[in-house]
Amino acid sequence: MMQRRQRVDNKKTVQQQFGGQQTIHGYATSTVHAHGQSLQRLACFIQPQPTWYVLDVATGAGHTAHLFAPRVSQVIATDITPGMLAKAAELAARLGLTNVQTRLADAESLPFDDNTFDLLTCRLAFHHFPQSQQVLAEFARVLKSGGTLGFTDNIVVPDKKAAAYYNAYERLRDPSHHWVYPLPRLRKMMAAAGLTVITIDQLSKEFEFHKWADRQNVSPANREKLLLLMRNIPAALKLLFAPRWEDDTMYFNLWEAVIIAQK
Numbered sequence: 001m002m003q004r005r006q007r008v009d010n011k012k013t014v015q016q017q018f019g020g021q022q023t024i025h026g027y028a029t030s031t032v033h034a035h036g037q038s039l040q041r042l043a044c045f046i047q048p049q050p051t052w053y054v055l056d057v058a059t060g061a062g063h064t065a066h067l068f069a070p071r072v073s074q075v076i077a078t079d080i081t082p083g084m085l086a087k088a089a090e091l092a093a094r095l096g097l098t099n100v101q102t103r104l105a106d107a108e109s110l111p112f113d114d115n116t117f118d119l120l121t122c123r124l125a126f127h128h129f130p131q132s133q134q135v136l137a138e139f140a141r142v143l144k145s146g147g148t149l150g151f152t153d154n155i156v157v158p159d160k161k162a163a164a165y166y167n168a169y170e171r172l173r174d175p176s177h178h179w180v181y182p183l184p185r186l187r188k189m190m191a192a193a194g195l196t197v198i199t200i201d202q203l204s205k206e207f208e209f210h211k212w213a214d215r216q217n218v219s220p221a222n223r224e225k226l227l228l229l230m231r232n233i234p235a236a237l238k239l240l241f242a243p244r245w246e247d248d249t250m251y252f253n254l255w256e257a258v259i260i261a262q263k
């Protein structure tokens with residue numbers, strides 16, 4: 001009962017965090033989301049077919065859905081935040097993509113039949129899902145046999161203390177953040193869901209601190225705390241974050257994995 005309540009609260013927090021106009025605009029225009037390297041890598045590793053039926057889970061402003069739409073039959077872009085779906089639909093219309101449909105859906109309980117999709121994409125969202133293993137089971141369920149999963153998310157070093165520090169850092173910026181996993185753990189979770197990993201790639205991306213904080217409306221007090229946490233970063237994370245202070249701001253890196261798997 002308690003766990004169910006926490007899950008419902010987490011979803012309300014996601015909708016609050018992602019439903020504001022500043023945040024929606026931020027994710028629609030952010031360089032990392034609209035033009036990030038992981039989009040190019042997904043496009044390079046996956047060869048979509050014109051007949052494919054595609055599901056993009058937690059689409060945000062729809063960048064991943066829009067990437068594949070011109071090369072497939074149909075894309076269903078789903079998210080739990082209605083305002084994000086409206087932005088994804090608006091951008092699809094602006095791009096002339098008539099084969100993108102949006103649908104409100106929780107990643108933990110997808111409203112689709114078994115064996116429906118040729119390709120399922122989920123980019124930079126897995127860290128929001130408290131029931132992460134259940135989400136992967138849902139991915140496997142709705143994919144056709146032989147179907148492809150195109151997945152990306154931030155990752156952390158396989159060190160419990162470092163992972164806890166990094167996840168606390170992310171949660172201070174965005175209370176709907178759940179957990180970023182190390183790559184070996186993601187592989188194990190995918191295997192447990194019946195998804196066979198075919199390709200793994202990793203990339204590092206740079207953020208300017210205040211733009212990153214603006215996207216989630218972080219208060220001045222929490223910005224101070226985040227900057228302090230970055231100054232005291234544990235050695236196990238220093239290489240990964242590589243923080244540098246310049247012109248009254250701070251720049252840091254995050255590490256993202258691109259994983260292609262097959263059902």
Ligand SMILES: C[S@@+](CC[C@H](N)C(=O)[O-])C[C@H]1O[C@@H](n2cnc3c(N)ncnc32)[C@H](O)[C@@H]1O
Pocket residue numbers: 014015018027033034057058059060061062063064078079080081084105106107108122123124125128129
């Ligand atoms: C960082 S944005 C996604 C970025 C997007 N996939 C892209 O490629 O640009 C994270 C999204 O996850 C959505 N989300 C969080 N929890 C969810 C859930 N349980 N089910 C569906 N969507 C969820 C949020 O509403 C938000 O739009």
